[in-house]
Amino acid sequence: MNPIITLTLQANLRYARIASILACNIAEIFADCTCNSADIAEFCHAYELSVSEAFTNSVRYAKPSQPEKQVTIRFSSDDSALAVSIIDTNPQFNPVTKAPDISSYPEGGYGLFLIHRLMDTVSYTREDDTNILTMTKQATMTHGT
Amino acid sequence: MNPIITLTLQANLRYARIASILACNIAEIFADCTCNSADIAEFCHAYELSVSEAFTNSVRYAKPSQPEKQVTIRFSSDDSALAVSIIDTNPQFNPVTKAPDISSYPEGGYGLFLIHRLMDTVSYTREDDTNILTMTKQATMTHGT
Amino acid sequence: MNISEKTINNYTIVSLQGILNASSAPKLKTYIAGMPDEQSLVIDLENVEFLDSSGLGALVGIARKKKTSSAIMKLARMNERVKKVFEITQAYTLFDIYDDVSAAAEA
Amino acid sequence: MNISEKTINNYTIVSLQGILNASSAPKLKTYIAGMPDEQSLVIDLENVEFLDSSGLGALVGIARKKKTSSAIMKLARMNERVKKVFEITQAYTLFDIYDDVSAAAEA
Numbered sequence A, B: 001m002n003p004i005i006t007l008t009l010q011a012n013l014r015y016a017r018i019a020s021i022l023a024c025n026i027a028e029i030f031a032d033c034t035c036n037s038a039d040i041a042e043f044c045h046a047y048e049l050s051v052s053e054a055f056t057n058s059v060r061y062a063k064p065s066q067p068e069k070q071v072t073i074r075f076s077s078d079d080s081a082l083a084v085s086i087i088d089t090n091p092q093f094n095p096v097t098k099a100p101d102i103s104s105y106p107e108g109g110y111g112l113f114l115i116h117r118l119m120d121t122v123s124y125t126r127e128d129d130t131n132i133l134t135m136t137k138q139a140t141m142t143h144g145t
Numbered sequence C, D: 001m002n003i004s005e006k007t008i009n010n011y012t013i014v015s016l017q018g019i020l021n022a023s024s025a026p027k028l029k030t031y032i033a034g035m036p037d038e039q040s041l042v043i044d045l046e047n048v049e050f051l052d053s054s055g056l057g058a059l060v061g062i063a064r065k066k067k068t069s070s071a072i073m074k075l076a077r078m079n080e081r082v083k084k085v086f087e088i089t090q091a092y093t094l095f096d097i098y099d100d101v102s103a104a105a106e107a
């Protein structure tokens, strides 16, 4: 996959919305070329929501020793998919796929589960001191105008 | 001014449109908080067009020796303005403000002139081997919802 | 996010407008914490453009408190994007969900 | 950017759709270069969402060639955003500009 664009934001919850809107915009630009218009809104919402979840986690679980911390969001694509990687220097974690037990009224634990359900593939790697969570969705739709 | 977000793109003309749409989107997010809605479209178009011009120049005037070249676009803001800096490693240049002589039917030479006319302030600095062209527009409008 | 309220029957109708995410969810929690625990609620989501799991978590947390206090909490007027989050997480099983605010406040 | 054409009177009407910037301008130049230099043109800009100075430069370059060949080149149906680029640069002084394609092809 060819990296298209990298966004770098301060690790602050007030930027979660910007990250998530830009993810939606980038998905829309990508989809404009490769998707049937009927599926574009859903495709974009998947990126909007997944990036909101992943960026929020990157901010929330930052080590307190990193006041000037930044989160990097990297978009890559090929002809049939758009990948977005969320990159942070937080402690290593386990990218769980399990649904939370809803009957216990949990206030959290939905984020990674949602991402797994919204995206086609989710991969996690730890490189040096860096977490890279990569989320990919196929755009199997036909080439548009 | 507080840096909000940095975009990094490959120096390729095919990404000029992405850079320019994202600039428009970021201006819109910013304007949502600080502008009268009547002025938002014009405010966003100024960023869309200025970033299109500046990014295109960064790609066009790249040294041939830099095949993996990237262009950085950095947005900063305070309560009353949004600044966008286009950062490249091209040769130093003179950020002219002069209108081209239109009667000679020039095919180029419009870009920096347009930027100066669309933005409130344009500043150029050369730092080490880097060009930083910073374009700022005031958002004098009242605080919205 | 903006929050406004009105009263219908015994329900406080809390209308949310904008984005319900990690950045705005604390505002909702604080707002609801300022009411008596026994107050029954209808949360009107018509103007919620975007909700993520932090927004969902805030609503589920409020629902748990209301259940403990034997108060009622209902949701009204979810759009498709919001509904999707409730469906994937099965959180819809925890709430009475209405298409209409006055129907919610009557039932 | 998409390009399509039709003929009205002695004019070839070239309709552009999409983005006219540094990335797409070469396509327009190549397209026009494929026609006889003496062919008079109306460029219909109705569906040009965005034009920057590279797009403008391409149009000005075409206008210069047409002038040299004593052919006529007109522009039709600019939206406000496109008009702004022509106004700031004063490029509107180089073109006959019409609100209507058939009026352009008749005059």
Ligand SMILES: Nc1ncnc2c1ncn2[C@@H]1O[C@H](COP(=O)(O)OP(=O)(O)O)[C@@H](O)[C@H]1O
Pocket (backbone or CB within 6 Å): A053, A054, A057, A058, A059, A061, A062, A088, A090, A091, A092, A093, A094, A096, A107, A108, A109, A110, A111, A112, A113, A131
């Ligand atoms: N970017 C991250 N950095 C460090 N830890 C993370 C990160 N993302 C997720 N985690 C860990 O994974 C857990 C599950 O995350 P998630 O499913 O989003 O639910 P929640 O954040 O509500 O607990 C978190 O509690 C946290 O321990």
Ligand SMILES: Nc1ncnc2c1ncn2[C@@H]1O[C@H](COP(=O)(O)OP(=O)(O)O)[C@@H](O)[C@H]1O
Pocket (backbone or CB within 6 Å): B053, B054, B057, B058, B059, B061, B062, B088, B090, B091, B092, B093, B094, B096, B107, B108, B109, B110, B111, B112, B113, B131
């Ligand atoms: N990012 C840049 N890197 C190197 N040179 C530049 C850059 N931007 C502008 N220039 C120089 O300034 C000149 C004027 O730029 P501009 O007004 O955009 O018109 P044009 O690009 O059509 O010549 C260019 O021809 C180029 O020499």
